[in-house]
Amino acid sequence: MQEAEVSRFLIVLVAACLFLPLPAWSQEEDHEERGEQGDPAHPAPQLIIKGFTDISFSENQDENENTFTLGQFDLFITSALSDKFSFLSEVVYRFGRDNKASFEIERVQVKYSHSDQINLVLGRMHTPLGYWNETYHHGAWFQTTAFRPEVEDSNVLPQHEIGLQFLGSQRFPSLDFEYNISIANGRARTISENQTVQDFNGLKAVNILLKASPDALPGLKFGFNTYIDKIPADPAVPARNGEIDELILGAHLVYLSANIEFLSEFAHISHDDEVSGKDFETTGYYIQGAYQYQKWKPYYRFDYLNFGDGDPYYASILLDQKKHTAGVRFDPILWLGLKIEYSFTRPRIKDSFSSITLQTAFTF
């Protein structure tokens, strides 16, 4: 099985290399001859493929040995089918801590754009929870830090969904307003499982995200989201032999300028468990700041994660913690970033530990 996955990985890698002469930024240097073939207003669809990956070296007091690590290998494909229809796909190969390869179609979506106000997306998508999940997600090169915030990792939040999204933006006199309403299969029986083909309880998850960007402070964005789902029962686990009502309330506040990056997100997850009759409340947030000085970008982030005690859905990841992360990112060239990052984690039920990571993240 592992060999088959590696073979598939190599096939896709070779396919990616074949497309490399047409990287996305080559369009930036496009010349007029290309646009004037046929109808310049409606060129034939072009497949654009991009890749993201990262390689790290980490020393972590909480783990056995220092190690080199290959991060996620992310192939990202887009194509404009017409003025109104577009296609996007994202395929990720990754290796687990057991060194076994796995492969996942992270996103496959077709988008219909009627106007700035009305857009419809169908497929497997990033759940519109706030800021990080849609903005960075798999592309470590995009994000300033080496790793995601804790609340954005390990499926604490439902990071992907299969279904429909309605989204758009509207200009008002003193602000821009954006909305995203999604109806999707929702969470599966366990946090690591996906309902890509079959929804186990037929009840759809609904998420509403509202965002605003006031003119008074360009670069400032804030928003709120509400996610409602009924998590299906997992008959294989006695404690999960009933459904869980899930309610997620989220908020984010982001400020970005040429030099300043300030990110903050908050999520409160309520699980109403049918089996135990208990409510489990989980809270997570992060606050991150960075300052760009030429090619250097020092940064700091504080993470907080507090699970509801005994929450059966989070049984495999229950680790309350506070974490401080500080580092510096250096970009010798535009498409490659080098990061050195120190973190200090204070779990509630374990000894504190620290780690240091050197990472190179790039896009190709």
Place this chain on the structure above:
Amino acid sequence: MERAMFFFMCMLILAGLPAEALDIAVIVNKQNPVSKLTSMELSKILKLEKQYWEGGMKVYLVLQESGSSEKQIVLKRVYRMDDEGLKKYWLGKMFRGEISSFPKTLGSSEAVKRFISQVPNAIGFIDNSTADASVKVLLVDGRTPGDQGYSLTGDK
């Protein structure tokens, strides 16, 4: 010696002269009913935050190549970022599914003008001295290129 002094003086005078000004004209196809934009509307269209004209046509943005004086002025006055920052910006929009590719880029003001004259939904920016009746020059904040206070002005 006198010739060297003369050459040196000429260089000093030339260095003190102001650089030649370049006015950027924002142009659209003559069929496009839009004739004026505010600075904010222009910024949203050039950043593809607004992707549809009021009549429902999709905005077809045409940029000029990196390093051109026209692009440098627009980067400074509209995008407020450098060329690398703009490339990163486009890639981020692609990743979020907001656009499918980087905007089209042409090599000169003449090429941009010729393209826009053929494409009803296109918008671009050119050296105002190359503008002619084949395209429509938009008013920006009620001003035309060359007016006192016109925002898209810089050095050649």
